[in-house]
Amino acid sequence: MTLHIYNTLTRKKEIFTPINPDQIGMYVCGPTVYDFAHIGNARPVIVFDVLYRLLKTLYPNVTYVRNITDVDDKINAKSKETGEDIRTITERTAKAFHEDMAALNAGRPDIEPRATEHIAEMIEMIERLIENGNAYAIDGHVLFHVPSMPEYGTLSGRNMDDMIAGARVEVASYKKDPADFVLWKPSADDVPGWDSPWGRGRPGWHIECSAMSRKYLGDTFDIHGGGHDLIFPHHENEIAQSCCANNTEKYANYWMHNGHLMVEGEKMSKSLGNFFTVHDLLEEVPGEALRFYMLSAQYRSPFDFTKEGVKEAKATLDRFYSALRQTSDLEPAQVSAPDKFIDALKDDLNTPLAISHLHESLSAFNKTPSAELKGQILACAEILGILQQDVEGWFKGTGSSGVDEAEIERMIADRIAAKAGKDFAMADKIRDDLVAMGVVLEDGPTGTTWKLK
């Protein structure tokens, strides 16, 4: 099976045909660094990390670019609110983002450009848009003139008349057309700004992705990804900017958008108190469980994030780790993932189907362990980015759990002695005491093992 991708541009699943099979290019919209990443931010990171891993098994070179937006009015607002220096906020937040995503086993992209380091490229692109007659400067602003691009609206499937009819926004007086959007805007003295042909100012929201993707991937590249909410206006405007500035027909060939995330059936929002950051969730549950949970639904579906679901995902991973633990002496064969597992992923990243195949492999492995099967399971797990922890560490915690391992081992030894003496009341009491400490025992043919509940 060849790789198929659902393309938002055509609203169809299509065969993926690279521009150049020897060099795949992929761009994903990254975080605006003003606060901790929430679980909704984590979904595209995880989804496109799996895509990246899959692409690397199919093609020799894949370049994954994900930006960091470190100039934005949300950041400015945060700085004003806390009094903290902007640079301090963005650096700290970017660092936290990296730590949190690493905990989710999401690798770093090949290139992670920052907006503030590409102002010159943005200005240059804006100048070309003016030259080409697609943009105009007025009152220190530069605006993209939407009617100058007849194809505008292709990605989001809307036409200008419909949008204007339903528009619920006030139109700024300096706009030639209500749909025109900002490429550059003036900065007051108390917000970040850069010198430009139009005075001191800062870039609009969309231009950084156009400028940075061009720099690292070229005028036209293979895949552009991001959250579903970015289709309009962000990605629509990126297309307009890039195609008009570069004089190209196509910007990205395949547009992929992950579905939205709900929390306990409701839209995630701070006012509802159901706003989870990855940082906080990692206090309660391993990042791998969050990752595996997210992959239990196909990436385009809406995802209802629940605490119960997280627990279940953790329990499922326990089952996989348990199988590895019981066969710790068995050296896995160096094999690749089975075709039907890979085929599921090649079908627009059907992770739930792929995981179901993984469950089948696990059942077979539990019945009759073999190096071959173990190797297959680990190969699949590597592509999904799971089962990457040390097995004993997974069950016993990372040392911060506050349990005394030596004490546990001593109690287990006592219980074995009690059992040998047929003192089952004592044996059960010890086991109950351990449960009270959060420790669960498993008596196996080779001895007793323990894990944290």
Next chain:
RNA sequence: GGCGCGGUGGUAGAGUGGUUAUGCAGCGGAUUGCAAAUCCGUGAACAGCGGUUCGAAUCCGCUCCGCGCCUCCA
């Protein structure tokens, strides 16, 4: 108002025009001193109404319900 997406068993969640998804939970059994883990067996679904078809949960239409986006941050 415009554009778009979705409604599958107790639950999460795939898929296909006619044949077991899978996981969790449930029930029965094996194993165990009792458990845990594991294994075996098992019930259960395709929002509603029409249409196409030999046959539709799968295609088409309508209805109902839920959700997202609608421009520089509501």
